[in-house]
Amino acid sequence: MSITPGGALAGLRVIDLTQMLAGPYCTMLLADQGADxxxxxPIEGDPTRHFGPFRADDKHHHFGGYFQSTNRNKKSIGLDLKSPEGKALLRRLVKDADVVVENFRAGVMDRLGIGYESLAAENPRLVYAAIRGFGDPRTGASPYVDRPAFDVxxxxxxxxxxxxxPxxxxxxxxxxxxGDIFPAALSAFGIMAAVHHAQRTGxxxxxxVAMYDGILAMCERLVYQYSYTGKSPVPEGNQHPILxxxxxxPCKDGMVTIGCPRDSFWRExxxxxxxxxxxxxxxxxxxxDRLAHASETVAIVEEWTRGLTKAEIAAALDGRVPFGPVNTAADIYADPHVAARQMLVEVEHPGSAKPVTIASTPIRMTATPGGVGRRAPMTGEDTDEVLAALGLGAGEIAELKARKVVA
Known part of the structure; x- marks a missing residue:
C-alpha cells in the first residue's frame, strides 16, 4: 500500500537501491506523490543514517536529520545483495515493480549479476534509472566514468x-x-517520462542522468554566453551579467534582493x-543602458537601501518591483507564506520526545495533493511486510534474518 494514499503516483512500485543524497532525493520526489x-x-543500514544532526534527547540514533529529510514516505528492507538469496529476493521484488533506481558506480550492479539487462529480461516494462557522477556507458562512455563524484x-x-x-x-x-539535488529532480522527471512510455508500449x-551533465544543463546561461561572446563567464558577485x-x-538589518528584468520595474x-x-x-x-553604467546604477540603489530596514523596503516596493529579503532559517520558520503553503511539516523522530521539522514537497496538485505522510523508516522496519507480500512465511523470514540475508 502506498504510504501517501491518493497521490498521483499511487500504485507505482519503486525499488530504491540508492544512498547518500542524489538517489534518495529522486525517490523521495516519487514517494511524496504516492509511489510505493x-x-x-545493506544489512547494517544505509551509511547516511549515521549523519547528523541528532536531537539532544535521541539516545538510539536510528538516523539523523540528513536521512530523515530525504527518506520520508518510504519503506525499508535490509538485504544482503552479495548473497545468492539476497539477489533472488531482489529479483522477486523487481519482477512486479515499475521502477528501479540506483546510484552506485558504473558496473557495480552488473558485477553483482543484477544489472539492467538481467532484470529487464524478467520484466521488459521495467524502467531502470541510474544517477552517477559521469553517467553510464550505456548512454555515452565518459573518460571519467570510474571516478567517484559528490555534490561539490x-x-x-x-x-x-x-x-x-564574490x-x-x-x-x-x-x-x-x-550537485545532487538538481540531477535527482531531472532523474525523477526522466523516470516519469519513461514510465509513461512503458505504460503505452510495454x-x-x-x-x-550524470551529475556533471545535470549541473551543466542547469548552468545553461554560461553555455550561450560563451558561444555568443567567446568569453568564459566568471563569478559575478551578487549582481547579474545581463540584467x-x-x-x-545591503540594508539596515541585513540584505534584500531587488530585480528589474523589465524597464517598467526600473521606473517603479x-x-x-x-x-x-x-x-x-x-x-x-x-x-x-543601465548595464553599461552598472556600477553607478547599483550604487544608486545601494544608497537607498542602506538607509532602510527590510520591512521599510518591502512597504515601498511590495507589488511594484520584484523584491525579497535574504532569509535565515529562523526567518523562513516565521514567514506567513511558508505557513500558508504548509512548506514545513512535523514528523515523528524515533528516540526523541518531540517531533522534528522537515521541508515538505513544493509540488502541489488539487486532486492528488501528495505530501509527507510518514517519517523516514528504521532499518528493515518493513521487511516482514514486504517479504510476506512475496509469499514468504514468518518462519522463513525469521530464518533469513538469523542468517543475516535480510534485516
Missing part, C-alpha cells in the same frame, strides 16, 4: 562554482547540495526611491 517506494538497504565535484565541473563567488577570481560552492528502458539592477543590496523603483528623474535619464533608460 521500497528502500533496499558536480558543482565544480558542471560550471556552477565557476560563475559563483569576485571574478574567487569561485565558491553553492550552499545547498545542488517497453521499459534505461534512464541515465541591471538585479541582485543583492526610481519612483519608490524618490528619484523619478532616473526613469528618463539616458544612462538608465533601458536595461542595456
Amino acid at each position: 517506494v521500497v528502500k533496499i538497504e 565535484v558536480a558543482q565544480a565541473m558542471g560550471g556552477a562554482m565557476g560563475i559563483t563567488g 569576485d571574478a577570481v574567487t569561485p565558491m560552492k553553492i550552499g545547498p547540495g545542488i 517497453q521499459g528502458q534505461f534512464v541515465d 541591471c539592477p538585479f541582485g543583492v543590496f 523603483l526610481a519612483d519608490a526611491m524618490g528619484r523619478p528623474e532616473l526613469a528618463s535619464d539616458p544612462k538608465f533608460l533601458t536595461n542595456n
Whole structure:
C-alpha cells in the first residue's frame, strides 16, 4: 500500500537501491506523490543514517536529520545483495515493480549479476534509472566514468562554482547540495517520462542522468554566453551579467534582493526611491543602458537601501518591483507564506520526545495533493511486510534474518 494514499503516483512500485543524497532525493520526489517506494538497504543500514544532526534527547540514533529529510514516505528492507538469496529476493521484488533506481558506480550492479539487462529480461516494462557522477556507458562512455563524484565535484565541473563567488577570481560552492539535488529532480522527471512510455508500449528502458551533465544543463546561461561572446563567464558577485539592477543590496538589518528584468520595474523603483528623474535619464533608460553604467546604477540603489530596514523596503516596493529579503532559517520558520503553503511539516523522530521539522514537497496538485505522510523508516522496519507480500512465511523470514540475508 502506498504510504501517501491518493497521490498521483499511487500504485507505482519503486525499488530504491540508492544512498547518500542524489538517489534518495529522486525517490523521495516519487514517494511524496504516492509511489510505493521500497528502500533496499545493506544489512547494517544505509551509511547516511549515521549523519547528523541528532536531537539532544535521541539516545538510539536510528538516523539523523540528513536521512530523515530525504527518506520520508518510504519503506525499508535490509538485504544482503552479495548473497545468492539476497539477489533472488531482489529479483522477486523487481519482477512486479515499475521502477528501479540506483546510484552506485558504473558496473557495480552488473558485477553483482543484477544489472539492467538481467532484470529487464524478467520484466521488459521495467524502467531502470541510474544517477552517477559521469553517467553510464550505456548512454555515452565518459573518460571519467570510474571516478567517484559528490555534490561539490558536480558543482565544480558542471560550471556552477565557476560563475559563483564574490569576485571574478574567487569561485565558491553553492550552499545547498545542488550537485545532487538538481540531477535527482531531472532523474525523477526522466523516470516519469519513461514510465509513461512503458505504460503505452510495454517497453521499459534505461534512464541515465550524470551529475556533471545535470549541473551543466542547469548552468545553461554560461553555455550561450560563451558561444555568443567567446568569453568564459566568471563569478559575478551578487549582481547579474545581463540584467541591471538585479541582485543583492545591503540594508539596515541585513540584505534584500531587488530585480528589474523589465524597464517598467526600473521606473517603479526610481519612483519608490524618490528619484523619478532616473526613469528618463539616458544612462538608465533601458536595461542595456543601465548595464553599461552598472556600477553607478547599483550604487544608486545601494544608497537607498542602506538607509532602510527590510520591512521599510518591502512597504515601498511590495507589488511594484520584484523584491525579497535574504532569509535565515529562523526567518523562513516565521514567514506567513511558508505557513500558508504548509512548506514545513512535523514528523515523528524515533528516540526523541518531540517531533522534528522537515521541508515538505513544493509540488502541489488539487486532486492528488501528495505530501509527507510518514517519517523516514528504521532499518528493515518493513521487511516482514514486504517479504510476506512475496509469499514468504514468518518462519522463513525469521530464518533469513538469523542468517543475516535480510534485516
